[in-house]
Amino acid sequence: MGTGKRATGVFSVEQPLWRAVAAFRLLTLLYAVGRYAGNSDHYAHPAAAWAYMAVLAVWTFATVRVFSTKARCGWWWLWADLALVVAGILLTRSLDQAVSVDANDVTLPTVRAAATVLGFAVMGGWRPAALAGLLVGVANIGERGRVTSSNAHNIVLLMLAGVAIGYVVELARASEQTLARALEIQAATRERERLARDIHDGVLQVLAMVQRRGAEVGGEAEEIGRMAGEQEIALRALIAEGLVPNASYEAPRRPLHHQDPGEPQDLRALLTPLAGSRVTLSAPGTPVLLPGRAADELSAAVGAAVDNVRKHAGERAHAWILVEDEPGEVVVSVRDDGPGFTPDRLGQAEQEGRLGVSQSIRGRLRDLGGSAEISSAAGQGTEVELRVPRQRVERGSGQ
Amino acid sequence: MTSEGTGSGGTTGEGAVEGQQPIRVMVVDDHPMWREAVARDLGDAGCRVVATAGDGREAVRRAPAAAADVVVLDLNLPDLPGVEVCRQLMAHDPAPRVLVLSASGEHADVLEAVKSGATGYLVKSASREELLDAVRRTAVGDPVFTPGLAGLVLGEYRRLAAEPVPAGSRSPAAPQLTERETEVLRLVAKGLAYRQIADRLVLSPRTVQNHVQNTLGKLQLHNRVELVRYAIERGLDDEG
Numbered sequence: 001m002g003t004g005k006r007a008t009g010v011f012s013v014e015q016p017l018w019r020a021v022a023a024f025r026l027l028t029l030l031y032a033v034g035r036y037a038g039n040s041d042h043y044a045h046p047a048a049a050w051a052y053m054a055v056l057a058v059w060t061f062a063t064v065r066v067f068s069t070k071a072r073c074g075w076w077w078l079w080a081d082l083a084l085v086v087a088g089i090l091l092t093r094s095l096d097q098a099v100s101v102d103a104n105d106v107t108l109p110t111v112r113a114a115a116t117v118l119g120f121a122v123m124g125g126w127r128p129a130a131l132a133g134l135l136v137g138v139a140n141i142g143e144r145g146r147v148t149s150s151n152a153h154n155i156v157l158l159m160l161a162g163v164a165i166g167y168v169v170e171l172a173r174a175s176e177q178t179l180a181r182a183l184e185i186q187a188a189t190r191e192r193e194r195l196a197r198d199i200h201d202g203v204l205q206v207l208a209m210v211q212r213r214g215a216e217v218g219g220e221a222e223e224i225g226r227m228a229g230e231q232e233i234a235l236r237a238l239i240a241e242g243l244v245p246n247a248s249y250e251a252p253r254r255p256l257h258h259q260d261p262g263e264p265q266d267l268r269a270l271l272t273p274l275a276g277s278r279v280t281l282s283a284p285g286t287p288v289l290l291p292g293r294a295a296d297e298l299s300a301a302v303g304a305a306v307d308n309v310r311k312h313a314g315e316r317a318h319a320w321i322l323v324e325d326e327p328g329e330v331v332v333s334v335r336d337d338g339p340g341f342t343p344d345r346l347g348q349a350e351q352e353g354r355l356g357v358s359q360s361i362r363g364r365l366r367d368l369g370g371s372a373e374i375s376s377a378a379g380q381g382t383e384v385e386l387r388v389p390r391q392r393v394e395r396g397s398g399q
Numbered sequence: 400m401t402s403e404g405t406g407s408g409g410t411t412g413e414g415a416v417e418g419q420q421p422i423r424v425m426v427v428d429d430h431p432m433w434r435e436a437v438a439r440d441l442g443d444a445g446c447r448v449v450a451t452a453g454d455g456r457e458a459v460r461r462a463p464a465a466a467a468d469v470v471v472l473d474l475n476l477p478d479l480p481g482v483e484v485c486r487q488l489m490a491h492d493p494a495p496r497v498l499v500l501s502a503s504g505e506h507a508d509v510l511e512a513v514k515s516g517a518t519g520y521l522v523k524s525a526s527r528e529e530l531l532d533a534v535r536r537t538a539v540g541d542p543v544f545t546p547g548l549a550g551l552v553l554g555e556y557r558r559l560a561a562e563p564v565p566a567g568s569r570s571p572a573a574p575q576l577t578e579r580e581t582e583v584l585r586l587v588a589k590g591l592a593y594r595q596i597a598d599r600l601v602l603s604p605r606t607v608q609n610h611v612q613n614t615l616g617k618l619q620l621h622n623r624v625e626l627v628r629y630a631i632e633r634g635l636d637d638e639g
Contacts, residue, residue, distance in 0.1 A: 202430070204502060205433060205502070205523075208502060208524045209436065209523075211524045212436075212523065212525070212527075215524075215526050216526060232502075232524070280547065280590060281550075282550025282551070282588040282589075283554065284551065284553065284554020284555070284557065285507050285551050285554055285558075286554060320546050320588070320590035322550055322585065322589050323550065324550075324553060324557075324585075325554060327557075327561060333585075333589055335589040335591075337590065380591075380595065383589070
């Protein structure tokens with residue numbers, strides 16, 4: 001609580017509290033003057049009492065600015081305020097008639113004493129508030145000369161209020177510091193992310209350039225370029241995951257096995273890892289959602305089809321994956337630019353086990369109530385079309 | 400999402416429409432490395448690089464004076480979103496044709512740019528020949544599609560068709576693809592060149608190209624109508 005420099009932030013609790021202290025001091029002063037005006041005829045020395053009230057009023061008004069911000073208010077001002085109030089309480093005994101004091105006449109400062117305790121609470125929390133409240137209480141007992149029940153009652157109330165307010169002030173101050181720290185961390189994180197984005201973007205651009213130039217130079221450089229291209233895709237996927245905390249994108253990236261199998265997943269996210277320099281993925285711009293198990297199975301089938309391309313059409317064959325989100329079904333096509341088959345060769349190839357993987361693809365799709373169709377034309381590559389109906393899948397996974 | 404080869408065919412030629420002036424090109428990219436490489440490649444091939452810009456505002460400012468036929472535009476710019484740059488370029492008269500040259504994985508932006516008037520899209524990792532071919536085709540107004548863009552456009556038509564039309568709204572009916580257009584787009588998305596598509600569907604390559612062009616045209620028209628409708632509604636609201 002050292003310097004008064006903190007508490008400049010927008011969310012500061014400090015300033016309203018001090019304004020409340022300043023206002024409370026003025027209001028309680030008016031109350032005290034009013035009460036005294038009503039009681040002054042009981043007093044043995046009304047002139048001296050009026051003199052005290054004048055001093056208290058001048059002091060209170062003169063210190064409005066001091067008590068309105070923490071920057072101006074120091075412990076000395078608070079102690080001076082307390083001293084003046086305690087003096088007023090004690091003076092009541094000598095200025096008022098003893099009968100009236102015993103008849104429960106209010107003290108000269110009356111509730112103005114509470115404003116002092118509030119100042120201690122706002123300044124230093126519950127401990128100083130308790131101390132100030134105790135001192136005011138002791139002064140009150142001294143004024144009456146003994147402990148009365150109403151006296152004790154008031155003292156307990158005063159100390160309770162002081163301690164409670166002081167405690168709340170401490171709490172507010174602590175949470176404000178926490179908030180300030182959190183905001184600082186947040187700002188730093190945002191700045192770091194911005195830098196990371198810039199740096200990553202630069203790296204991605206260089207990788208893309210290496211890929212492009214490598215392809216032009218050919219030979220060994222082409223291989224390097226291809227690797228650069230794959231790294232570019234991998235890095236971009238990583239950045240997209242790390243810097244775009246989007247729930248609908250995040251869920252599908254988690255390891256598949258730890259997921260609720262019924263939770264819908266974006267098929268695009270599952271297929272993204274398959275894409276590379278020789279595998280092109282085309283998909284809608286919006287998420288293609290399928291129940292978790294269906295999405296897993298379908299993406300596994302697509303993966304098998306892509307493997308099949310690599311195995312049978314050669315390392316250099318290119319594959320294209322097209323994802324279509326139709327109202328009734330999800331269609332994924334995998335085409336390659338390999339030599340392909342003529343229709344009569346297709347059945348033969350299947351028998352030879354050359355399309356053995358296609359059996360497992362068909363099996364997966366059958367389980368989902370869908371279909372897998374393999375077609376080929378000589379010179380136009382081979383195409384696998386996987387269809388998963390929406391309704392069937394949703395009902396199936398709902399069991 | 401991925402790197403893509405151009406799925407569409409066409410022969411590589413000189414950077415000039417036959418027997419005419421060289422193609423005037425403006426290159427917009429915030430990375431000097433790319434800006435220079437692309438400008439050099441285009442210059443070597445006989446195009447005239449009339450301007451380059453490193454950010455969106457500069458691009459919009461310099462475009463009228465440069466009077467480029469083709470603007471090669473990177474969507475990832477530091478100041479303005481590339482889509483916004485594209486929109487503002489389209490407002491010029493005469494509007495240049497825009498070829499989006501962008502890194503992979505910015506697909507939502509690519510779709511927006513194409514809807515707001517870009518003629519084509521090419522990934523940055525495309526080869527020099529593919530780039531030259533794309534610029535040449537863009538200059539004569541032929542759409543340059545990658546398989547990825549075809550997939551996005553197909554998805555966009557389905558999205559528009561599935562969108563519920565609020566009752567009593569003045570919004571125009573969502574554009575629809577004909578069966579033939581869908582067929583053609585699907586083949587483009589599967590990586591077939593126009594020539595291969597023409598063979599398969601027994602059409603002329605020119606017809607295939609027209610189908611592709613129509614799919615874009617309808618989308619761009621719908622986008623413009625939507626924008627106007629939005630502007631009118633907002634305008635009326637403001638006055639009332």
